Amino acid sequence: MKMERPLTEHIHLDGTTRTLREYVKDGGYRSVQRLATMLGPKDVQRLVTESGLRGRGGGGFLTGTKWGFVPMGPSAPKPKYIVANGDEMEPGTFKDRVLMEGDPHGLVEGMILAGYALDAEVGYIFLRGEYHLSAQRLTRAIAEAYEEGYLGKPLPGTTFCFDLHLHASAGRYICGEETALINALEGKRAVPRAKPPFPQAVGLWGKPTVVQNVETLYNIPHIVNHGSDWYRRLSRTQDGGTKIYGISGRVTNPGWWELPLGTTAREVLERYAGGMSDGVRFRGLLPGGISTAFMTEEHLDLPMDFSSIPPEVGRLGTATMIVLDDHTCPVGFVLNLEKFFARESCGWCTPCREGLPWVARILTSFEEGRASKEDLALLDMHTKWLAPGHTFCGLAPGAMAPLQSALKYFRDDFERHISLRHCPWSKKPAQLRVVV
């Protein structure tokens, strides 16, 4: 059976981008043309709701439900905003880049449709600053869309007119958090905002705003074109659609694949990534970016979607997996993550700002062989306190997910650092790479 890959089917594998001509030839912007005759904003909303589309930014929130909170009708505040979250700074994650570089018009079309559905007349693509190639290609695509009249003019047969701007960020992982992103777009420090009020009510410049992950938005034209039933059937489980899965780490063939939602990690690892690299063995993986908990051998057959992973195991996150192998020190691995989180904390709330650097220092002392049992207790304490709701936003709880699970699955390794007074993998685990 031919597997459907609506998002990436036409993406060039040589890294070149899909042109407007190619895009239109394969049915691009058709949805936009159909709006006048076939679909009102409510219809698009309904299609998205019925498709069961869940946000691909890591949280898996139902997109239709989120849209439902946006005030509609003539008394709704104006303008409303739709924002594509292309910050993609989650380590191990590269799916949005693949889409934006390979098929920039897909995002433009997705945003037009989302804007149309929500009567949001201004859109921003918030792009991480390091994605220069994406920026180039998106800039071009936006200009082309203006030329073609998809942007800046009423859509054919409607009164809806959509403007789209690209905003290149200046770095900082926290910008990916949707409320911090809103502050960043307003030209402020990217410190998150407390919720409620949610951005759908009070967002950019105080107006209703929907922030949607880039991959999420790519799905919308296909849902509009093919319907929600078709979309639901793409997946293997109850969450509709396909997902871009990725793998990095010491596997034979690291990369990305668009697969039905609910594909298992084992399938991705063994069938697509060709299994572990020679000479190394699997120890665990982070299922989707580094803010997710480790999964180990026993979890590899869980369907990788938003509903099938039990909360006590973890969550899907961005579905771009990072594999931990037996030649890599799990403590060093986690240290790397915590250093990242400590550095990327926005500095607003106490537990995150002060707790994460402390955790990173403790882990460093593990690596340097200077840790004690009390340090383990301190790590445990942090995993307990830096929980959702205790900190201002999701960054610190995200930072604790891999640490907490590492302390669970690899506790022996932590303890060996204490008893041996040095890292069993030596200080620089990567030197062992000669084996490969």
Added chain:
Amino acid sequence: MLSGTERQELEDAVTHYPDKRGAAIDALLIIQRRRGWISDETLLDIAQFLEITAEDLDSIATFYNLIFRKPVGRHVAFVCDSVSCWIKGSEQVQEQIKALYAADLGQTSPDGRLTVLPIACLGHCERAPAVMIDQDVYGEVMPEKVESIMEKYT
């Protein structure tokens, strides 16, 4: 003083936002692209253009890591230090750069050619380790490949 073209670029950026302040980050990036970094004077010029105070703008400038408030070399090498690249040996790459150009993380080579900075995951994890030089990303950068990559950047 902002040059005419700089000013023009800023004016364009401002049109994307309902208020001037919204363009603060764009403005910093635009000017930095031309001048390499944001000096105190430059900061003041931009702040004036945006009709905000130096404090306002510096508060933003110092928050984001891609805004340089100190001079950098002619080129900037961003070495990804996130986990996928770390597994694949980013530390060795960084050592190699240090050996070749006498610049540790956060430093500029004595000849002013290269500033080396750590960077969070560049989103090229499938081709780790990754390094970005100026705006170009290189994947599978083994230490032995560093020198040939750098040839382009004099």
Added chain:
Amino acid sequence: MATIIVDNKSYTVDERQNLLSACLGHGLSVPYFCWHPAMGSVGACRQCAVKQFKDDRDQSGRLVMSCMAPAINGTRISIDDPEAKAFRASVIEWLMVNHPHDCPVCDEGGECHLQDMTVMTGHVYRRYRFPKRTHRNQVLGPFIRHEMNRCIQCYRCVRYYRDYAGGRDLNVFGSHDAVYFGREQDGVLENEFSGNLVEVCPTGVFTDKTFFHHYTRKWDLQSAQSICPHCSLGCNTTASERSGTLRRITNRFNSQVNGYFLCDRGRFGYEYVNSPHRIRRAVVRQERHRGQSGTTEEVPQPFEFAADRVRQARGIVGIGSPRASLEANVALRSLVGPQQFYQGIDEQEHQLLSTILNIFRTGPVPSASIHDAEQSDAVFVLGADLLNEAPRLALALLQSIRQQPMEQVDELKIPRWDEAAVRNAVQNRRGPLFLAGYQRTWFHEYATDTYFAAPDDIARLGFAVAGTIAQESPSVPNLNREAGELARRIAEALSHAQRPLIIVGTGSRSQATIEAAANVAWALHRQGKQPRLSVVLPEANSMGLALLGGRSLNDAFDAISQGTADTVIVLENDLYRRADQAKVDAFFENARTSMVIDSLDHRTAAHADVVLPAATGPESDGTFVSQEGRAQRFYQVFVTDGDVKASWQWLSDLGRATSQKNDRESGVGTWHNFDDAVSATAMVAPEFARIGEIAPSASFRLVGQKVPRQSERCSGRTSLTSHLTMHEPPPPGDLHSPLGFTMEGYRGPLPSPLISQFWAPGWNSIQAVNTYQNEVGGPLRDEMPGVRLIEPGATKVAGWFTAVPRAFQPTDQRWLLLPLSAVFGSDELSNRSPAIVERIAQPSLSLHPSDGTRLGLQEHSVIDLAFQGATYRLAVHFEPSTPVGTVGLSLVPDVSGVSVPAWVDLCAAIKIERTRRAA
């Protein structure tokens, strides 16, 4: 009202609050940092975590930040929950990770909110064993010391400075665990309210630099309740002394007046009390030495000399003072007799004050407290430069412009305490604030509309606004289109407001402006609105003096020159600030005897035959009546050395020494203590009848005890003089107030005028104020916020003022010289305080650039201006807001003698222009 359950007990709370303030209001101890009663919640520090339960079956609950959770009916929380407690202890532990262990040398020690909270959470043991981060500190000018290493990143400073006080030059820099609070570069913190950072910062990052120069621990301070003498608003302060030196001023909460905040003039202007220029000895100066300060001749018994002269006098002129207490003025009036009592202000000011009194006495519109100003939802300011003349009122208006947008916030169902959400929802929207004046300041950036014009034109705008609101009120002929349209916009905004406020100033000395403002207020009243009117007055007790009555200074001059009197007693007044030098010289020349009772050396004192050293505010008891008409008591903080006495005491001594047998029963000579002064004052005029109610009298006792001025933990009192004598000297007694000069006495709840230090067990910082309120941010328990002496009668109907001035016409030859007040520089007393002196700008002349060009002047050049018999060296400022045909003269000490407004022929008056050296 709602009921919430805290640790299984029910409490009734206002559901518009958050849980944190609800708990604090009931005396429950929940630690916090980033929240502040005046600044709402942002949820940053995570210190206020409590456990919240869904219902009574929910056993596990979840941690919430009490400052971010609404106190809705039925909320169940636990403060004592072990998990919540442990989490809170962890938050302190994190905050302490980088905090230096410098409490013993830290200025904040002993009144540090961080110390209090650390003790409250029970964090005692340090587990962090890595290096601490360190920062470089900045030099922030004469007021504020900066010690960034102590920062706990609560973000209060920037929230206060930027969001609350409208400051621009302080911000947060950097990110993650390297955030820095300061200026972009070293330099003076510019905002006029920077001093509040000292109290807003929960630890020792921002501390009072003036205090640092003569530092002492909080618990070693002897403190009493003061009223700020530096402008007419009457902010409540606590003045604190040790070893004969006034050490500092802190804010004293009064819900109706200053709330939590002071301005920098009020906080840092206190050091005139310690000035080397203080008059400390009673002195008689022989005639030939008059006018030469310093050359005095010892007359063995100066007081007897003075009494003698009073006895021999053929008519005495008593000159009162708007900066002396009401009681001192009444004492003088009593000594010399009402007919010989002169207000000590010039004719023009005298006129203005009586107009203003009339407006409040006969008009239907009440005056506004600062609290009212904060709550008003549309404001029109005419001719007052608030930032410079009544700074705390400007700070209040910065809050008032948030009132109208709050309605939208309510619609979005965002609780008003949710500060960050409110700001995000409101963005740059502001409620109506219209500023009409003749000098631009940064405050104008918050205005809906500004209007810069000569005083007559400002008055015309006011009349036009009134005319638009109420057709019956006089209209303005030949109003230009621009002003007409503005008037319409202002009228509309005021008419749509629930609580409109009109503010008018006296700085420009424009009678017409004041009348116009009254018309606007009355017009609104006529439309069934409930407006308030606020008049900014020149000095701390201008209103008290106005109520007391008396003639102007000119009349006093006449009395001497016409020979109806030969003796002058000047009470706390430098006449050279109020009239031409020649006139004052002649006045003293013609008087047989002149006596001055004052605290600081000045030109008038130098001309006197007899100088009697007066106590300053913190050295005496007294009453000031603020511009609002609010009478407030201040208490003596300490007994100073030398011959210093409260002015009213000198006067009462003189009264006793000179009274005839038959009037021993009445008059100032019968006053023995301050209560006598108060009772006498109450009799002077009907409006003073309630003056005795503003604060407890000297006989007030609690459990039979006086109230101590010193803290319970005052250290080393017995050893203070041990190098001189092993005997502890007896503490001075205090006949005049219920306060004692020791640490012994009643400790417990007090009527608010007697609270000299806010302290409660576990609350050593100023945040202890919370424990004095029933509802956090609300009035103090037992608050006696002063007594408003003038209230409009219900039936009062005012006529209209009809003297609409003609439009201002610039002339070819002459310019209208207008006074420009300076927050640092125009107030007589604070000008003698070193920290303020550092902030006083060069004297300057502002003119419109076109006038500058016409006169051939260069911007930033320096000119010599010959004017009213003196020559002033002035820096030239081109200022587009200065109305063409007028020039502004900054009222700093060097030009304190000029009488403005005045017409001046600048072409003739400008003597020399020098181009300033290029910087």
